[in-house]
Amino acid sequence: MIYFADLHVHSKYSRATSRDSDLVNLAAWASIKGIKVVATGDFTHPAWRQEILDSLEEDGTGLLRFRKSFRYSNNPTPSRYDLREVRFILNVEISSIYKKNGRVRKIHNLVFMPNMESMKIFCKKLESIGNLKSDGRPILGLDSRNLLEMALEASNESYIVPAHIWTPWFSLLGSKSGFNSVQECFEDLSEHIFALETGLSSDPDMNRRVSSLDDYTLISNSDTHSPSKLGREANIFTGQPTFDGIRYSIKLGGSGKKLLRNVSFPVTSIMSSPNFNEKQDAFLGTIEFFPEEGKYHWDGHRKCHVRLNPSETKLQNNLCPVCGKTLTVGVMNRVHELSDREAPQLSGRSAYYWKMIPLVEVISEALHVGQKSKKVFEVYMNMISKIGPELFILSVFRPDEMRGRAPDSVLEALEKVRSGHVILDPGYDGEFGRVKLFREEP
């Protein structure tokens, strides 16, 4: 089978998250989206950890599912979805703020644990370092290297994936407080890092211009603060979902240089290639945002309404033409800075990827009504119950399988997204970019 996994989410115990970000809503929205494996997120938070321990059980493969005795209060899914089918993987995002080589570093890392026992051991160690109660994504004065060491001590099956590695303020390679390489950050333990999260504002092609990242698998997740936004980026695996299978598959990466060129939708079209075996545990690739839609794609100052592309920023000497202060340098610019290639090159770890936009945005564009309107929600839910989960609508089903079960204009808009015929309005300095499917009347 092929299945989708979203490995970076936050619970209601993280700052600035939706109050309905609980286990039931995460599982419900995972079902609606077609995500088989979803991260628990936030397991270092004592209250959230208790909810995990009370509600979930190990399924024997290193993943978790709801206990049989669990009582679901308001399951928002269409009735055919069984929330016990969803699997959770134990993880947490840690925000490390510390001084290294004379500079303050602020790095976000995802820590994965293979079972509840290792999770408890790891949390116990962290408790002595800082406050785990104040935020589901705890802020610790802990060097990323030492965090990795502690995770490996709790379990040698655990692993760390640096999160949204290009974000200016809080990431491994960020322009404001990051490093220039994985090795500079993790030193002697660098070999234990085998994957990086690209974040919403960058896509694999941008990353593959940087040869020092060739040995890393690039994964993509939603990093969502609200369950309904699960899967806006996601990973696609083949095989049976297990903790080991996921770890092994990510570590191995995609099929690398042997990849077929110019893959198109539907995602399953590559299944017809001769060396494809859907029974084998493997990392097939990722579903990506158009990176322009991310919050930090270009440079600028949100408050000054200044948005610049990297060459414009250079002309301005990195200073804001309105207020004169240093600009927030976005992901595109930082990639230029660290890249040593003009064009992307496939590495041994490269995988497939498909760019898309969330279905509510497709419907909203097609029907010319706001994304939060009742109409969009109705059409959305109707499509989910008549056709199937969102990620399958976006990336798996063929148009003829959907015709007659959704408004023609929505299916037409979907084809535009699949073929990449979109109009992009890049994000900058914390402001999300926009993808439009139809040109506005002049």
Ligand SMILES: [Zn+2]
């Ligand atoms: Zn983060």
Ligand SMILES: [Zn+2]
């Ligand atoms: Zn400014």
